Amino acid sequence: MDKLVVWIGRSPLIAVMVVGLATPVGILIGQNAPDPGAPVLVLSAPWDSAERVAKSASGRLILPGRISSIGLVHSPEPEFLVALKEAGAWLILNARLSGAFCASK
Known part of the structure; x- marks a missing residue:
């Protein structure tokens, strides 16, 4: 019974933690597909570079990330997004998120 009281007492903290972790994931999942020809944010393998x-x-590369596997990239090629995936990009996002992941100069 004591364990139940401890669990219930921590419920608000757990709820805050779940919302705090779920919000960034929801933002990433809710993004529209990148427009062809527009800059995109690329995440590659940690041992690779954007x-x-x-x-x-x-x-x-337009803007390097805080680590070399993240960067803002661009190409006017219509099949650039497919080519990025084939070249080893793990994640391709709209450039609107670039401020959160890229270094400023």
């Missing part, structure tokens, strides 16, 4: 992935997909 610049290499962009160059392999006939694109260029």
Whole structure:
């Protein structure tokens, strides 16, 4: 019974933690698909670099991320998003999220 009281007493804290963790995930899932020709935010493998992935997909790095596997990339090629995936991009997002992941100069 004592364990139940402790669990109920921590319920608000658990609820805050769940909302705090779920909100960023919901934002990422709720994004519209990137527009062809628009800059995109790329996340590649930790041992890879966003610049290499962009160059392999006939694109260029616009803004480096705080770590090398994240970056804002662009290409006017219509199939750039497919090429990024084939070059090793793990995640491709609208550029609107770039401020949260990229370094400013």
